[in-house]
Amino acid sequence: MSEKFTPVQKANAVLWYGICGDTNVVQSKFKAVYGHTGEKPEAPSAIEIRDWYKNFRHMGFVDVQDAVIHEEATGEHIPTDGHHHSKIGNAMSAVMNKLNTWFLDGPKIRSFHSNHMELIALEAEDMEERKKFAKEQLEHLHKWAPILKSMWFTGEAKFYIDGRVECNNLVYTKNQKPEDSVNWPHRVVRQYQPDQEPYVTVWAAMNAELFIGPFFFDGEISPESYKKTLENFVHELRQVTSSLEHPIFIHDDSKVHLSEDVTAYLERQFPHHWIGTGSTYASWPHHSPDLSPINFFLWGYIKGRIYKTPIKFNDLEELKQRIQTAFKNVTLDLLEESVEEYKVRLERVHKSKGDLVDATIYGQEVDFNQLNTWRMYAWPYV
DSSP: OOOSSOHHHHHHHHHHHHHHOOHHHHHHHHHHHHOTTSSOOOOOOHHHHHHHHHHHHHHSOSSHHHHHHHHHHHOOOOOOSHHHHHHHHHHHHHHHHHHHHHTTTSOOSOOOSSEEEEESOOOHHHHHHHHHHHHHHHHHHHHOGGGGGGEEEEEEEEEETTSOEEETTEEEEEEEOOSSSTTOSOOOOOOOOOOOSOEEEEEEEEOSSOEEEEEEESSOOOHHHHHHHHHHHHHHHHHHSOTTOOOEEEOOOOGGGOOHHHHHHHHHHSTTOEESTTOSSBOOOTTOGGGOHIIIIIIHHHHHHHOSSOOGGGOHHHHHHHHHHHHTTOOHHHHHHHHHHHHHHHHHHHHTTTOOSSEEETTSOOOHHHHTOOGGGTOOOO
């Protein structure tokens, strides 16, 4: 029985998915490339694309059968454990980095949801700080790649009844990324105004394998309640890590994170192994929510799942329930890929001299023509 897709077709699907991270884009590209004979080729399913991509990341082969054939022909065993994963992952990262260099002017980061990040402010000195942070962190990762899996990204967000989500210096508005370019470009000119609708504050932590949370607060988080949350987090963290592991705690420069009690507590619990204001290891760069998986993945993903239908009567309990349900749908693959994306974003910031990755400044004009330069993939990048 003949294979449904040729090895070249599978390899191209993996390549395209590795670049854009969107199965819909891969399927459209597949039909465009392989439909030149006049027939309408059947595109691989989203599950097939992800499975091929996962196989390649873990084994170096798109198909499991290819690995079996390789073993029979050469006698070389292809393990699928974490040790080989690191080797293959580094090789694949090198390939993708080369591709990213070729297509530097086009988007090369992943979109985990349909919501767009808008920063409230960005200063000129922030870009220099971002570039320096990216360079230093990439040096750490190049020296010891497994450190990426030791990182715990944490943060809090306000989820409003009306569909808006706000983090430190970041707004997910009720608007989604456009699905087409019919009305591009258009101007987005407005001044930031705090939302007056009811909200709940949510705190969570995640790494490449699991998350801890969500923890809920009614209203704002105070430095005291934040420290208590950290104590609860550390307690749960000790249940899922061994004494031989050295997790790296990461939070941003939110005002609630800056108290001396919080800094002292983190230094006791994660000596020289935490990132944030006051750390001896590294400070999180100002105005950089687009770098953290908590922001560019988790909060946007949760937002995309909880507001599909309106929340009536200002029911904050229903909002909390929806958030808890959405967290249960966060998969291991999403966690792993979003943490890997952190490194990709550091590389993007380093190459672009500190520029934003996939966020725009709140209230400024958006140049959609520039954001959509890589038209061959019809990237939904705004």
